[in-house]
Amino acid sequence: MSIASVFAQEKAIPKGGQTLKNIEPQPYIELPAPQRKGGMPLYEALNMRQTNRKFAEKPLSLQQISDLLWCANGVNREDGKRTAPSARNAREIEILVFLDKGVFLYIPEKHSLQMLFEEDMRGKVSTRSDMPEKAPVCLLFAANRAKMDGFDEDAVRFYGCTDAGYVSQNVYLYCAANKLSTVVMGAIDRDALREVLPFDGDPVLAQPIGYPVEK
């Protein structure tokens, strides 16, 4: 099933350009259950892990997006803990998913997507690179300040960055194991992206993902 066909059934969402901090929560779109078994052996995936900056136009399936997000920072235990570690178990890294169909927030507890904007905003991710626009999926890792209660400002900045790195490496390993291209990007437009967040937070890294270009 494609992501387009799922969202075609959903009710219309307001167009972008506004922040979501003050508007009604949007409907949740359930993702198919992630694969939690099998796949490439870890040593082979580590051996294949690399940055690849070229992306084919071919979209990813909804199952691939489900697996990607679960690997990135999904819930892997009954107590709600995740595939990526987080300082003091704050679980502050939120993932925004930029697709041609719009921008979505990943809700790990429901393994669902919440639509934020019904427009293609991949071009907003970076003014210094067109890689987010060229890839069918671009993830943004942002630290949610409300989840870092009791952290001083240094800890908010430091752990937001370290914790985003673990999520990125999970994505790298998912891509290596599934022969997909990816590049983690620090060269993003943090001020513009902060306005897209539906929470008070700090955009840390982006990561476009797609099929490689055939050589």
Ligand SMILES: Cc1cc2nc3c(=O)[nH]c(=O)nc-3n(C[C@H](O)[C@H](O)[C@H](O)COP(=O)(O)O)c2cc1C
């Ligand atoms: C925190 C961080 C930020 C990065 N930012 C960018 C970036 O903005 N643009 C880019 O093309 N590559 C970026 N990279 C990818 C590195 O250039 C890449 O990992 C490095 O060249 C090593 O290549 P490898 O990943 O294939 O081992 C970044 C990597 C890290 C860890």
